Amino acid sequence: MNTDFSVIGRRLPRPDAYDKVTGSARYTADISLPGMLTGKVLRSAVPHAGILKVDTSRAEELQGVKAVVTDKDILPRKKFAGGFLNTPASPKGVPPAWEDQYIFNDRVRYVGDAIAAVAASDEITAEEAIRLIDVAYDKLPAVFDPRDAIGPEAPRIHDSAENNIAWHMSCPLSEGDVEKGFQGADCVVEGEFYTTKQAPFPLEPSAAIAHYDHTGRLTIYTQCQLPHLARSSLADILDMPAGMIRLINPYVGGHFGVRLDFGPELLCAVLAKKAGRPVKLEYEREEDFVACHTRTGFRYGAKMGFKKDGAMTAVQIKAMAHLGGYISRAAAVGSVFMSMGIGNYKCPNRQAETDFVYTNTSKSYAMRGFGNPAVSWGIEQMMDEASESLGIDPIEIRLKNLKQAGDPGSSGLPIPSLALEECIKVGAEKIGWQEKRKRRSHGSKRYGIGMACMMHNSGSQPFGHERSSAFIKFNEDGSAGLIVHPCDPGTGSWGTLAQIAAEELGVRAEDIRIITGDTDLTMFDVGSKASRVIFNTGNAVKMAAREARARMIERAARILGISSEALDVKDRYVYVRSDPGKRVPVAEIVRDAIYHSEGKGEDITGICAFDPTTTSPPSQAAFAEIEVDIEKGKIKLLRILIVNDSGTVINPDTLEGQIEGGIAQGIGFALTEHFVIDPETGKLTTDNLETYKLPTTLDMPEVNILHIERPDPIGPFGAKSVGESSPITIAPAIANAVYHATGVRVRELPITPEKILEGLEKKADRDIRAHCL
Amino acid sequence: MDATEKHIAEFIINGESHEVILEPHLTLVEVIRDKLGLTGTKHSCSTGLCGACTVIIDGNPVNSCLILAVTVKNKNILTVEGLVEGNTLHPVQEAFIHHGAVQCGFCTPGMLMSAKALLDKKPDPEEEDVKIALSGNLCRCTGYVKVIDAVMDVADQMKQEG
Numbered sequence: 001m002n003t004d005f006s007v008i009g010r011r012l013p014r015p016d017a018y019d020k021v022t023g024s025a026r027y028t029a030d031i032s033l034p035g036m037l038t039g040k041v042l043r044s045a046v047p048h049a050g051i052l053k054v055d056t057s058r059a060e061e062l063q064g065v066k067a068v069v070t071d072k073d074i075l076p077r078k079k080f081a082g083g084f085l086n087t088p089a090s091p092k093g094v095p096p097a098w099e100d101q102y103i104f105n106d107r108v109r110y111v112g113d114a115i116a117a118v119a120a121s122d123e124i125t126a127e128e129a130i131r132l133i134d135v136a137y138d139k140l141p142a143v144f145d146p147r148d149a150i151g152p153e154a155p156r157i158h159d160s161a162e163n164n165i166a167w168h169m170s171c172p173l174s175e176g177d178v179e180k181g182f183q184g185a186d187c188v189v190e191g192e193f194y195t196t197k198q199a200p201f202p203l204e205p206s207a208a209i210a211h212y213d214h215t216g217r218l219t220i221y222t223q224c225q226l227p228h229l230a231r232s233s234l235a236d237i238l239d240m241p242a243g244m245i246r247l248i249n250p251y252v253g254g255h256f257g258v259r260l261d262f263g264p265e266l267l268c269a270v271l272a273k274k275a276g277r278p279v280k281l282e283y284e285r286e287e288d289f290v291a292c293h294t295r296t297g298f299r300y301g302a303k304m305g306f307k308k309d310g311a312m313t314a315v316q317i318k319a320m321a322h323l324g325g326y327i328s329r330a331a332a333v334g335s336v337f338m339s340m341g342i343g344n345y346k347c348p349n350r351q352a353e354t355d356f357v358y359t360n361t362s363k364s365y366a367m368r369g370f371g372n373p374a375v376s377w378g379i380e381q382m383m384d385e386a387s388e389s390l391g392i393d394p395i396e397i398r399l400k401n402l403k404q405a406g407d408p409g410s411s412g413l414p415i416p417s418l419a420l421e422e423c424i425k426v427g428a429e430k431i432g433w434q435e436k437r438k439r440r441s442h443g444s445k446r447y448g449i450g451m452a453c454m455m456h457n458s459g460s461q462p463f464g465h466e467r468s469s470a471f472i473k474f475n476e477d478g479s480a481g482l483i484v485h486p487c488d489p490g491t492g493s494w495g496t497l498a499q500i501a502a503e504e505l506g507v508r509a510e511d512i513r514i515i516t517g518d519t520d521l522t523m524f525d526v527g528s529k530a531s532r533v534i535f536n537t538g539n540a541v542k543m544a545a546r547e548a549r550a551r552m553i554e555r556a557a558r559i560l561g562i563s564s565e566a567l568d569v570k571d572r573y574v575y576v577r578s579d580p581g582k583r584v585p586v587a588e589i590v591r592d593a594i595y596h597s598e599g600k601g602e603d604i605t606g607i608c609a610f611d612p613t614t615t616s617p618p619s620q621a622a623f624a625e626i627e628v629d630i631e632k633g634k635i636k637l638l639r640i641l642i643v644n645d646s647g648t649v650i651n652p653d654t655l656e657g658q659i660e661g662g663i664a665q666g667i668g669f670a671l672t673e674h675f676v677i678d679p680e681t682g683k684l685t686t687d688n689l690e691t692y693k694l695p696t697t698l699d700m701p702e703v704n705i706l707h708i709e710r711p712d713p714i715g716p717f718g719a720k721s722v723g724e725s726s727p728i729t730i731a732p733a734i735a736n737a738v739y740h741a742t743g744v745r746v747r748e749l750p751i752t753p754e755k756i757l758e759g760l761e762k763k764a765d766r767d768i769r770a771h772c773l
Numbered sequence: 774m775d776a777t778e779k780h781i782a783e784f785i786i787n788g789e790s791h792e793v794i795l796e797p798h799l800t801l802v803e804v805i806r807d808k809l810g811l812t813g814t815k816h817s818c819s820t821g822l823c824g825a826c827t828v829i830i831d832g833n834p835v836n837s838c839l840i841l842a843v844t845v846k847n848k849n850i851l852t853v854e855g856l857v858e859g860n861t862l863h864p865v866q867e868a869f870i871h872h873g874a875v876q877c878g879f880c881t882p883g884m885l886m887s888a889k890a891l892l893d894k895k896p897d898p899e900e901e902d903v904k905i906a907l908s909g910n911l912c913r914c915t916g917y918v919k920v921i922d923a924v925m926d927v928a929d930q931m932k933q934e935g
Contacts, residue, residue, distance in 0.1 A: 013870045020878030021866040021885060023813015023853035030812035203817055203825055203879040203913055253815075253879030254913050285818045490877025490914050653873030653919070660916030661876065689822035689911070697904040697917045 006571060007503040008717050011653045014495040015514060016251070016488070025251040028207040028221050029282055036209065037066050037119040039264070039271050039281035040126040042133050043291065044108035044115055047360040047682025048155060050138035051106050054116055058132040064125035067275035068133070070116045071104040074270065078102070080237050082293075083261045083329025083365055087232035089465035089526075097167055100158055101326045103237070103266050108137075109157055109325025110360050111682045112290030119271040119279045144677045146299060146320045146357035157325060157358040164358040166327045171317075171338035171352035173412060178303075181314025181349030185305025189385045192301050193378035194748040197294035197322060197675040198668070199692060200367045202489070204253025205288050206263040210271070211278035218269055219246045225259040225487045226527035231519050233262075238269060249517040252489040256665070257366035258292050259489070260529055261328055289687040294675055295367035296333045297322030298374040300354075302341070304382050310392045310400040314349040317341045317375070321356045324363040330356055333364075335463065337371025341379055343410030344455050345401040360682055361675075368665060369724045370530070372456055373731065377749060380452035380732030384739065393437070394736070395428050398453060410455065411615050413462060417712040417720070419645035420619035424453055426706060427621045427643040436625070437740070444631045448741025450624050452732035455617040458535035458721035466612045468537040469523035470544040472501060474552070474604035476594055478572055478587030479511045484541060485522035486533040491723060492654035493533040497541050499650050500534075500716050504545035505552075506569030507586060523609065531618065531721030534650065538716035540610035548606030555589045555604065616712045618720045619645040620659075622729035625701075628741040630760055633753030635671060635738065637701035642726060648711045648718035656705050658722045663703060664695045666730025671699075674750050782846045786811065787855030793842075801837035801845055802826040805852060813853040813882050824910030827883035828852050834890040836909070853882035856889065864930060865889055868923035876914035884910045888924045896931050903928075 019025035056068040071077070080086045081098040104114060116133050120126035141155040148154055149164040157164050182188055202223075209221040218240065224230040227247040235242040252259070264281040272279040283291055300319035306312055321334045338352035387397040402421055409415040428434070433449070441447040459466045471483040482501050488494045498512040505512075516522060525537055549569060556574035557564035560582065568577050575583035593602050623641040628634070642659050649655050672693035676685045686692040711718025731749060739745050744759030782795040786809065793808045805811045805828070814837060815825035821836040828837045829851040856863040865888045868874070875881050884907060891898060891906035898906070903924045904917075912920065 011873070014873070014875065016878065017870040017875045020875045020881050021853075021862065021869050022857055023811070023882050025878050026812065027815075027879065029816070030806075201913055203815070203823065203877065203911065205817055251878065254877035256913065285820070490875075490879075492873075492876065657873050657876055657915055657919060660918040661912075661914045662916070664916035665913070688820060689818055690820075694911050694913065695916075696908045696911065697921065698908045700904075700917050703916065703918050 005503055005717070007499045007509050008648065008650050010651065012495060012499065012509050012651060014492050014654070015498060016494060027204055027251045027253055028209060028223055031209055031221055031250060033209060033211060033278040036278040036280055037121060037275055038123045038126045039117060039119045039268055039279045040130050041114050041267060042116040042130045043287065044111055044113040046108065046137055046139055047111050047142035048140040048157065049108050050140065051108060051115060052136040052138050055134040056116060059118060059129040062125065062129050062132060064121040065118055065129045066121065066277060067119040067271050068116060068129065069270050069274055071106060073274060074103050076239050078237050078239065082326055082363065084226055084229040084233040085329055086236045087229050089229060097160060098327050098331065103270065110362050111684065112362060113325060114267065117267045117271055119275045142360035142682050144359050144361055144679060144682065146322045146359055149357050149359050150355070157360060161358055165355045166323060166358050167331050167356040169331060169334055169354050171342060173339050173343045173410065174351040176349030178314045178316045178349045178351045182303065182305040185313045186308045187306045187386060187389045188303065189382050189389065190301065190303045191378060191382060191747055192299070194299045195297055195374040195377050196673065196749050197297040197361065197364055198367055198673050199289055199294050199675060200256040200258035200292070201694065202254030202256055202258060205285060206283040206292060207281065208264040208268040209278060209280045210265070210268040212273055217244050217246065219248065220265050220269060221248050221250055222265050223252045223255065223259050223263065224249070224265065225255045225489060225529055227485060227487060227519050228524045229526060230265070234265065234269070237266065247519045249487050252487060255489040256368045260366045261293055263292060286687045289692065290362050290684050293324070293328055293363040293365040296330045296364040296371065298337060300378065302378045302382060304386060306386045306390060308390060310390055310397040312345055312347040312401045315342050315347050317352040319354040321354050322364060323356050323358050324361045325358065326363050327356060328363050328365040330364050333366060333371045337375045339410040340372045341375035346403050346407065347401070361677055362684070368662070369727045372454065372724070372728045373669060376452065376454055376728050377731050381735050381745065381747065384736045394451060395424060395433060398424060409617050411457060411462060413614050416614070416616045416714050417647060417710055418617065418619055419708040419710040420453060420455060420621070422708045423619060423621040423643040423645050426708065427451070427623050427641055430706065431623045431641050444629055446628045446630055446741040448626050448628060448737040450733050450736025450740050451621060452729045452736060453619065453621040454725065454728040455619045456531060456721070456724050456728060457615045457617055458715065459532035459612060459615050460530040461612050461615045464530065466526060466532060466536050467609065468525045468540040469609045470537065470540040471523060472544045472548045472606045474548065474590045476587065476591050478507065478585060478590060479513060480505065480507065481513050481515045482541065483515045483522055484537055485516050485525045485527070486537045487528040489528060491528065491533070492651065492657060493528070496534055496650045496654055497538060500538050500541050501545045503717060504542050505549050507572050531723045534719050535616065535715050535721050536610065536612050538719060539612065540608045542716040543608035543610060544606040546606065547608065548604055551602065551606065552586065552589050552604050555593055556584050559584050559589065559592055614714060616714050616720045618722055618725050620725045620729055622733040624733040624737045626734060626737045626741060628738060628756065630742060633756035635751065637667065639702040639704065640730070641704045643706045643708060644722065644725065645708045645710065646722040647709070647715050647720035649707050649709055650717065650719050652707070655707070655722055659705050659726045660703055662726025663730055664700060666727045667695045667699060669727060669749065670731035670734045671750050782843065784846060784850060785848065786850045787852060795842060797843050799842045801828070801840040801842045804842040805837060811852050811854050815879050815882055817879070824883045824887065825880055827886040827910060829886050829890050832890065832893060834887045853885055856885060863889065864927045865892065865924065868927045872919045872923035872926060874915060874919040874923040880910055880912040884912065884920055892927060892931070896928065898928050900925055
């Protein structure tokens with residue numbers, strides 16, 4: 001911790017914690033409006049079918065039903081791209097192939113695709129009305145696995161997509177000649193890897209409330225993580241001026257990427273309009289599993305070439321992205337998948353391409369880490385495979401190929417700061433890597449240790465729109481309101497942004513009150529995604545604070561009768577640097593500006609609209625110690641050590657919380673979470689918590705976290721991001737530990753006991769054959 | 774009175790008596806949230822598998838989504854709103870705030886209730902006891918590390934205070 005700071009680096013409690021521990025925090029489902037109706041959605045029971053007829057007459061006759069909406073009610077009937085792409089943030093427009101969905105489609109493409117919706121006076125009536133709607137399906141053959149979907153016999157899911165390939169993308173970071181790189185290599189490793197469509201599963205189920213006022217203005221209470229973009233996208237789809245739409249974020253119970261696209265908002269708005277009353281639409285848990293998008297799954301072949309000394313000569317990835325029935329914004333996930341896959345290590349020859357393949361499953365798009373967890377799953381295992389082939393330690397082969405500050409990162413832009421080398425070295429030392437890698441255990445319980453590392457981004461520059469804004473206004477008591485709208489879904493950004501503002505303003509963190517959550521009030525901020533808030537909104541806050549601070553010092557200079565250059569501000573006082581006893585309280589300066597202006601009145605405010613043009617990668621090394629029961633194939637996690645590089649640490653509790661939560665999600669991704677479709681019915685068999693296993697308290701190992709604080713030249717006070725880091729490293733670190741323990745290499749997620757036992761059996765066969773030869 | 778009909782029932786929640794027009798199919802979480810407006814208790818999975826709706830009935834933590842309200846009339850029910858005494862937070866609430874154990878907060882009320890029920894019964898728990906007591910409360914944000922630290926810290930404080 002840098003002792004020059006007063007507020008940065010301190011473990012301060014979060015401003016939202018009190019509301020949350022007392023139960024007074026209001027989430028969307030906790031809100032009730034006068035005359036509010038309950039909405040329900042009729043969802044497809046079959047995975048692929050034309051909709052011949054939707055007969056709603058019996059539902060409409062049911063007492064208490066106030067609105068039934070189907071495709072016929074949607075005017076204009078507008079085709080759109082998912083993931084809020086239909087906004088001015090896509091200045092070049094959206095590829096027509098991505099515009100592949102309507103609010104209701106005339107063909108359903110997965111079990112759970114929406115067909116109709118109702119609003120009724122209570123939940124039981126709404127449910128009954130849904131049962132009374134008759135749908136005539138023209139059933140079509142369905143396909144669930146991308147490998148089958150690209151085959152010549154496969155049913156076509158969208159008429160425009162031949163072989164169900166919705167999109168093909170080559171990575172713009174491709175460079176050199178990979179064939180030449182492989183020819184010049186002393187060792188080439190290859191493998192096929194698979195990652196599952198993980199469910200983001202925030203604890204708070206999807207919910208929205210919509211109502212129109214007498215002027216036709218639409219207000220939606222939403223969990224959406226990009227509220228300003230969502231407003232723009234809604235305006236386009238509903239054919240309304242954006243100013244006629246207001247989005248309000250109540251408290252949000254987590255999102256992890258699932259609120260980067262519409263949940264119930266569109267249907268809720270359509271129902272509210274037809275009913276002429278407010279409508280609340282909440283999804284049931286099982287419904288949530290199919291109606292919300294999952295992490296995009298990938299199946300890919302990867303090939304890497306190395307020189308004897310471990311230097312990488314070439315890397316190549318050919319991937320299939322496992323889409324659902326609609327592409328949403330999965331191409332962006334694929335883009336990150338490829339650029340991180342070939343761009344996170346130094347390598348002269350690199351190439352990647354991806355086919356995005358439709359299947360008759362729920363939509364795929366973003367989950368924490370975007371495409372990075374999927375690609376690191378393979379690349380980080382192949383680094384270990386190469387190290388074994390070449391007889392080099394896994395740590396050494398990584399250090400040999402690491403990028404350094406100044407090198408172009410996976411974004412193509414120069415890396416402003418990087419402490420990954422130190423993370424790896426410190427971690428290896430701390431965990432006793434050298435000694436523990438030599439450890440060989442016998443009997444049924446086998447010890448293993450493995451590691452993985454990663455770089456990610458702070459925001460999506462230079463590819464994505466990253467605009468953030470902040471406005472600060474002082475009150476007469478010296479406290480200040482900070483108007484921002486990053487949408488804090490629990491990450492702690494309200495607290496960290498307040499700490500940034502307080503540090504710059506020379507006041508205390510508790511003096512800063514966050515004012516947020518309403519697009520009528522807040523200026524444009526992209527929102528909460530892509531590990532961007534601390535880096536980009538944080539910079540906007542710092543610059544707005546700088547402006548307010550300058551105004552405050554200017555005013556203090558008049559009061560003290562001294563040049564503003566001689567002044568500084570700390571702990572609620574503006575003081576003379578050469579004579580700190582000479583000072584004036586911030587509160588007095590503000591009162592002077594408001595009440596004693598003598599014709600020179602002003603507000604002590606600061607405003608910033610920040611358009612970043614760069615990114616800075618956070619990095620991390622993860623070490624996993626495990627024990628594998630080779631009779632049962634079961635993995636016991638003993639310890640996870642993370643050494644993390646997020647630049648300056650603004651609030652250690654918040655930073656650690658992000659890492660610890662990311663570890664748990666990484667453990668679920670690695671070991672238990674699997675999206676399984678019944679090949680007969682197309683139904684998701686893992687649509688409940690009995691079959692979709694999330695880690696519990698009992699699944700967590702000992703967790704240790706170390707920070708390497710190397711201030712970043714661009715981030716506010718030197719801070720970089722952390723939100724998506726840990727879900728990226730955990731699965732490959734565990735897989736590498738499994739190999740160390742058992743000699744079994746698992747390339748398909750999740751790492752189940754069955755796969756370990758199967759691997760052990762194959763290995764035993766191989767060993768016997770080798771012995772016989 | 775026939776329990777299958779809509780009727781007036783009395784519930785004792787956080788020490789106060791409430792009369793509710795009770796439809797017999799209602800679960801306890803529905804009564805607490807929808808009839809009484811105590812929205813601190815969260816409703817998430819409806820199957821007793823996530824723990825977000827945990828309340829304490831006669832000292833025992835239960836998933837209120839699995840309890841038919843009609844079966845717990847006149848029992849002592851404690852929800853998260855009842856943890857505060859006057860303006861004083863329960864030590865577990867304080868510890869959650871100061872250990873950074875709260876993130877999105879949706880699991881927090883349930884976690885607090887499970888933790889309180891444990892500490893009431895076993896003021897001197899081992900870490901393993903805490904893990905077991907909270908194993909039915911899913912959290913997608915925290916990885917449980919700071920949650921467990923917070924509960925253990927309360928136990929340590931209670932030990933010191935004798």
